[in-house]
Amino acid sequence: MYSFSYFASMTRSLNHSVFTRCYFLILFSFCIVSADAQIRNAPLTKIDAEKAYQNYQQYCALCHGKEREGNAADFAPSLRSNSLMSTMPLNFLASSIGFGRPNTAMAAYLSDSGGPLTMKDIFTLAIWLKHESGAQTISLPLKPIDGDPVTGSSVYQQNCTECHGEKAEGITAPALANPAFLAFATDEYIKYAIVNGRDDTEMSPFKETLSDRQINDLTAYIRSLTSGWSPEPKELSPYPKPGEYVTNPNGKHPDFKLIKNRYVPMAQVAQAIKEGKRMVLLDTRTTSEWHNAHIPGAIPIPYYITEDKVDEGLPNDETWIIAYCACPHAASDKIINMLRKKGFKNTAVIDEGFFNWINAGHPIIGGKPE
Ligand code: HEC
Numbered sequence: 083m084y085s086f087s088y089f090a091s092m093t094r095s096l097n098h099s100v101f102t103r104c105y106f107l108i109l110f111s112f113c114i115v116s117a118d119a120q121i122r123n124a125p126l127t128k129i130d131a132e133k134a135y136q137n138y139q140q141y142c143a144l145c146h147g148k149e150r151e152g153n154a155a156d157f158a159p160s161l162r163s164n165s166l167m168s169t170m171p172l173n174f175l176a177s178s179i180g181f182g183r184p185n186t187a188m189a190a191y192l193s194d195s196g197g198p199l200t201m202k203d204i205f206t207l208a209i210w211l212k213h214e215s216g217a218q219t220i221s222l223p224l225k226p227i228d229g230d231p232v233t234g235s236s237v238y239q240q241n242c243t244e245c246h247g248e249k250a251e252g253i254t255a256p257a258l259a260n261p262a263f264l265a266f267a268t269d270e271y272i273k274y275a276i277v278n279g280r281d282d283t284e285m286s287p288f289k290e291t292l293s294d295r296q297i298n299d300l301t302a303y304i305r306s307l308t309s310g311w312s313p314e315p316k317e318l319s320p321y322p323k324p325g326e327y328v329t330n331p332n333g334k335h336p337d338f339k340l341i342k343n344r345y346v347p348m349a350q351v352a353q354a355i356k357e358g359k360r361m362v363l364l365d366t367r368t369t370s371e372w373h374n375a376h377i378p379g380a381i382p383i384p385y386y387i388t389e390d391k392v393d394e395g396l397p398n399d400e401t402w403i404i405a406y407c408a409c410p411h412a413a414s415d416k417i418i419n420m421l422r423k424k425g426f427k428n429t430a431v432i433d434e435g436f437f438n439w440i441n442a443g444h445p446i447i448g449g450k451p452e
């Protein structure tokens with residue numbers, strides 16, 4: 083409305099025929115732009131946009147990059163590629179943030195799942211991401227794609243395993259077999275990504291190298307990996323209190339040998355736990371992940387905690403403080419850097435990270451006390 087009357091008053095002084103032409107031209111382009119903007123982006127106020135930007139920098143930039151370019155840590159995907167942002171519906175985008183992708187470094191951020199953000203924060207963030215990307219929404223058909231999953235499996239083995247893994251579990255690229263991904267990704271969404279790739283990322287378009295038939299078979303194969311998923315309401319357990327932070331308060335200090343003055347091999351930590359050594363374990367992942375499972379005795383100090391709160395209740399003496407994340411380093415490094423800046427001496431990061439800790443069979447527990 084503002085720009086409308088502004089243009090009208092601006093053109094009033096012009097001669098009539100120019101005025102009429104200008105007026106219609108401006109009105110016409112204004113209508114196109116606003117109609118397009120409405121389709122492309124749900125409304126976003128300046129305050130909401132500012133809040134979303136801050137939330138993005140605090141919670142997401144660590145892995146997805148300050149400019150949403152992806153790959154800052156953990157092979158997190160780009161959140162600004164036209165291919166992704168034009169085809170990922172808002173509810174899919176918001177649920178990826180709210181519920182995460184279980185068993186990947188992408189955690190659940192929704193407060194109901196034990197994360198730090200409200201539903202409104204998450205939707206605002208999702209709308210802001212779309213808005214910032216400038217991508218135009220493409221409405222893809224919902225109809226399933228007809229293809230042969232068996233042929234698709236061999237096309238997959240020949241072309242995709244190097245990045246997505248033999249079982250589509252994800253290596254340097256997203257886990258295509260992830261149940262939360264497949265619960266939302268339609269066949270056409272998957273096909274579009276294969277055909278067009280994701281601009282400015284390692285995912286190149288396959289439309290030149292594979293036939294339409296092969297891509298349909300691939301899509302059918304990926305679809306066949308669906309195992310069923312829906313977000314479950316979670317019972318959240320209370321966080322440990324400062325008096326409970328030290329594991330084995332009466333034990334001896336462990337004798338850790340660090341790599342590059344920072345990283346401790348997980349075998350040394352597992353051994354120290356077994357021997358009842360005194361230490362503090364920090365789970366630096368999103369709090370929802372701590373609720374899912376953590377190393378026994380670990381306390382949640384997520385990577386997005388502010389510097390003034392990071393050391394609340396932590397002993398600043400000889401006690402070893404060991405951080406871990408899934409990344410395996412990015413989130414932990416951030417917390418350990420803050421602590422070292424504050425003068426904490428015996429600090430380290432578990433080198434291999436939490437997923438390798440689980441795979442090696444070391445102990446974990448759920449958030450609820452057993
Ligand atoms: C610790 C690293 C990390 C942080 C922090 C993180 N992500 Fe992710 N994110 C990932 C990874 C890794 C994936 C890919 C997971 C997979 O294998 O499917 C991902 C996937 C996604 C996806 C799906 C994209 C796609 O191509 O399918 C979205 C959307 C997303 N993240 C948004 C966010 C937002 C918004 C935040 C902040 C609230 C955030 N992420 C924080 C690591 C992270």
Ligand code: HEC
Pocket residue numbers: 152158159160161163166237238241242243244245246254255256258263272273275276280283284285286288300
């Ligand atoms: C060189 C590595 C590489 C190869 C090979 C590769 N991809 Fe990807 N793929 C990626 C990366 C990286 C992404 C995430 C890009 C981003 O958004 O940042 C991706 C994204 C995707 C997505 C979108 C996932 C999502 O969460 O939206 C699909 C679907 C996909 N790839 C399918 C395939 C298939 C099928 C093949 C084999 C024909 C293949 N890719 C081969 C690296 C690769």
